[in-house]
Amino acid sequence: MSHTQQSNSGNWLDANGGVFIAGIGLHPYQFPTETPYTELGLTAVRAALADSGLAWDRVQSAHVGTTSIGMAAGRVMLRHLGSTGLAVTQVENASASGSFAFRQACMEVATGMSNVVLAVGVDKHGDGRRAANKDGLERLSETATIPAAKFAMMARTYLRERGASVEEMANAAVKNHGNAARNPFAQFRKPRTLEQVLASPRVVGDLTVQQCCPRGEGAAAVMVVSGNAIRHLGLDARRCVRVKASVAGSERPEMQYGDSAVELVRTSAQAAFDQAGIAPKELDLLELHDAFSVEELLYSEAIGVCEPGEGARYLARGDSQIGGRCAINASGGLIGMGHPLGPTGIGQLAEITRQLRGEADGRQHPNARWGMAHMIGLGSVSVAHVLSASA
Amino acid sequence: MKPLQPTLYELADDGHSLNFFFAQCSACGGLSFPANAPGCMHCGEPLSQATRITRPGGGELLEFVTLHVPLLPGMAAPSIAGDIRIAPGIVEEGVMAVADESALKHGMAVRAVAEVKPEEGVYACRFVPVNEGAAQ
Numbered sequence: 001m002s003h004t005q006q007s008n009s010g011n012w013l014d015a016n017g018g019v020f021i022a023g024i025g026l027h028p029y030q031f032p033t034e035t036p037y038t039e040l041g042l043t044a045v046r047a048a049l050a051d052s053g054l055a056w057d058r059v060q061s062a063h064v065g066t067t068s069i070g071m072a073a074g075r076v077m078l079r080h081l082g083s084t085g086l087a088v089t090q091v092e093n094a095s096a097s098g099s100f101a102f103r104q105a106c107m108e109v110a111t112g113m114s115n116v117v118l119a120v121g122v123d124k125h126g127d128g129r130r131a132a133n134k135d136g137l138e139r140l141s142e143t144a145t146i147p148a149a150k151f152a153m154m155a156r157t158y159l160r161e162r163g164a165s166v167e168e169m170a171n172a173a174v175k176n177h178g179n180a181a182r183n184p185f186a187q188f189r190k191p192r193t194l195e196q197v198l199a200s201p202r203v204v205g206d207l208t209v210q211q212c213c214p215r216g217e218g219a220a221a222v223m224v225v226s227g228n229a230i231r232h233l234g235l236d237a238r239r240c241v242r243v244k245a246s247v248a249g250s251e252r253p254e255m256q257y258g259d260s261a262v263e264l265v266r267t268s269a270q271a272a273f274d275q276a277g278i279a280p281k282e283l284d285l286l287e288l289h290d291a292f293s294v295e296e297l298l299y300s301e302a303i304g305v306c307e308p309g310e311g312a313r314y315l316a317r318g319d320s321q322i323g324g325r326c327a328i329n330a331s332g333g334l335i336g337m338g339h340p341l342g343p344t345g346i347g348q349l350a351e352i353t354r355q356l357r358g359e360a361d362g363r364q365h366p367n368a369r370w371g372m373a374h375m376i377g378l379g380s381v382s383v384a385h386v387l388s389a390s391a
Numbered sequence: 392m393k394p395l396q397p398t399l400y401e402l403a404d405d406g407h408s409l410n411f412f413f414a415q416c417s418a419c420g421g422l423s424f425p426a427n428a429p430g431c432m433h434c435g436e437p438l439s440q441a442t443r444i445t446r447p448g449g450g451e452l453l454e455f456v457t458l459h460v461p462l463l464p465g466m467a468a469p470s471i472a473g474d475i476r477i478a479p480g481i482v483e484e485g486v487m488a489v490a491d492e493s494a495l496k497h498g499m500a501v502r503a504v505a506e507v508k509p510e511e512g513v514y515a516c517r518f519v520p521v522n523e524g525a526a527q
Contacts, residue, residue, distance in 0.1 A: 138396040144484040146462045153454040205456030257453045
């Protein structure tokens with residue numbers, strides 16, 4: 001059994017009465033400001049507490065996803081809510097930092113170690129220092145560890161092999177900017193036409209600025225609780241969203257040129273579907289890592305909401321629009337909502353929770369029952385979560 | 392004149408081409424690049440007992456794109472980056488020393504040549520099509 005595979009029988013997330021998201025909160029993603037990270041993070045945490053109906057002194061543990069703030073940010077921030085003595089753990093895993101903080105919270109609740117856990121992502125725009133540049137190894141090209149160059153080459157290969165056009169790829173950005181325009185927490189709030197996306201300055205290869213995610217700052221928080229806690233604490237079960245799968249993995253050697261990241265997405269998503277006991281086409285919502293437009297096409301195929309080779313046509317048919325077969329990046333995704341790193345993965349989970357509750361005013365996907373949040377991080381690591389609406 | 396990245400390559404006898412350094416694993420026989428990697432990229436064996444192999448630098452050009460803006464401080468733009476299979480199972484990103492993308496084709500053979508940076512007293516690795524004469 002691979003590291004990413006999970007058995008469908010005896011789902012560990014069913015222990016302790018199940019694992020649920022009881023509350024969500026965000027600080028809007030934004031371009032860099034002088035606002036301290038504490039203010040960003042506390043805004044999100046206070047909103048999540050209020051949304052769940054939980055008091056701060058009920059929270060037994062906190063997992064803080066961040067990349068660029070520095071050591072031990074959690075306690076420095078959370079003490080302003082009250083020094084309750086809760087356990088605080090900082091999690092860093094590049095773009096997936098928040099997603100992994102959430103996974104840690106899920107594991108802690110499922111084991112019964114805790115019943116009420118905070119997962120929060122908070123970040124400021126950092127200097128982008130990467131471990132890959134400190135491994136003591138030289139590289140032939142100074143851009144070898146820059147994702148934009150890697151994904152621009154993946155885009156070239158994708159377009160050539162699929163017979164797709166640059167315009168078809170750019171339409172992923174058009175859709176996601178449009179969704180973000182309806183999301184009050186998004187960094188970009190303007191719908192963009194295809195002409196605007198294509199006419200924006202070129203960055204690498206066929207990727208223009210508006211096909212690349214912005215960096216910035218922000219915060220997102222979720223309250224993770226056990227099913228037993230929902231009953232004992234009298235929380236509103238109808239607004240609790242259940243976590244049905246949590247899967248993590250890392251990259252393997254590529255079988256053919258350029259397929260290692262896509263294979264990582266494919267295997268982690270498939271393992272998550274197996275754990276949740278659903279098929280990919282049962283998804284109503286999918287939030288994925290669209291740091292660059294081509295990723296949405298690649299990963300919609302890899303995750304299986306459409307057939308291999310069909311990503312561009314799936315988008316063109318409107319199947320990934322809000323109201324389509326599976327709304328992809330209804331939040332606006334990384335391209336539109338933004339990508340502050342630490343919060344990004346938790347922001348995905350907050351969006352799916354909001355949608356599954358039927359509370360996504362102005363961008364609600366109808367009859368949403370199942371959602372997946374899928375994130376990858378430099379390195380490369382992956383993490384997939386499947387959420388289901390309350391029964 | 393010194394190599395910009397001395398653990399990766401050296402000047403070949405022709406004074407222009409570059410030779411790459413690989414480590415050949417004593418356990419599986421596979422090549423790793425760079426040669427000072429702390430573990431075999433194929434089997435994970437420590438490379439402390441590996442044989443150092445020197446080969447002409449080059450390979451198959453798998454993909455390429457133009458970098459329209461400097462992605463790093465001080466980086467020249469526009470420039471062209473390419474993914475090159477420099478040995479079985481080893482793909483590295485390199486800088487292409489051609490005027491524009493029209494000089495390149497997928498699957499073409501490329502070779503590593505020295506680009507001299509006299510102000511720094513070093514030479515850097517650039518790739519050119521095998522049939523092209525001098526470096527740019």
